[in-house]
Amino acid sequence: MWKRTTTVILGFLLVFGMWVAVVPVTVHACSCAQVPNIEDQLNRKTAIFTGKVVSLTKPVQGEIQSSADPVEAQFEVKTVWKGEVGSQTAVYTALSSVSCGYEGFEVNKEYIVYAYGGPDRLETGFCEGTKTLTSAQNDLKALGTGYEPAKINAKIMIPQEAPLELSTMDTEPDNRLASNGIVLAISLSLLILLVIFIRRRAR
Missing domain, CATH: 2.40.50.120 (OB fold (Dihydrolipoamide Acetyltransferase, E2P))
Structure with missing residues (x-):
């Protein structure tokens, strides 16, 4: 019974981890102060x-x-x-x-x-x-x-890779870091559960 439950949990976490890794994290639009007069x-x-x-x-x-x-x-x-x-x-x-x-x-x-x-x-x-x-x-x-x-x-050409210097409240790099952190946490959880499962099965 315990082995069956562990297998179900592992399967769920694996599917969830793959979903998080593939589906983009939703980011919040730019927040603005009141437009100046x-x-x-x-x-x-x-x-x-x-x-x-x-x-x-x-x-x-x-x-x-x-x-x-x-x-x-x-x-x-x-x-x-x-x-x-x-x-x-x-x-x-x-x-x-x-x-x-x-x-x-x-x-x-x-x-x-x-x-x-x-x-x-x-x-x-x-x-x-x-x-x-x-x-x-x-x-x-x-x-x-x-x-x-x-x-x-007055048209001035610039390289495509040149960054815009814009002030943002919610930036994409922050969301990428959050996404990477979630994927890492799920991966570690999967690894720990896999080790426990293998040890239990070896007994």
Whole structure:
């Protein structure tokens, strides 16, 4: 009876351990503080502008992919409120909202973009206030009259492996460590039970 019970427990733990190892651990989306008001946005951001996304370049999907991999959105800029923004400007964001990336960019849609970073590498994210132009009427009213973009192309190419420097509340590496810890604990439990089972059977 004891041997049968042990075999059932071992089988259950083995199946559970394989499931944990294969199924990705659920991660929590980025948590944001309250979006700054327009005055704070004008003080803190490197660039504020409206524009249409003309191309969207996502990282090549491989065996290993991070939620922080950069996505490049190329904009045809319409109106600028802050920064020396070219008529064609690239903005980068993380691939997933898990790493505070902005996932709402679509080609041929217009947005108001609140960007930080250097003028040669503008970045935005889930917590920065970037949104579609149709939902930005209050922002446009508060910003007032803007100015035309510079007659330059400000697209800067970067290597795909370059990381985005984004502040996150819940990051993917932490979840990977948690997943590895669970798998390790289950593996140790399986090993201990297997040793006990073998010793009992040898008697």
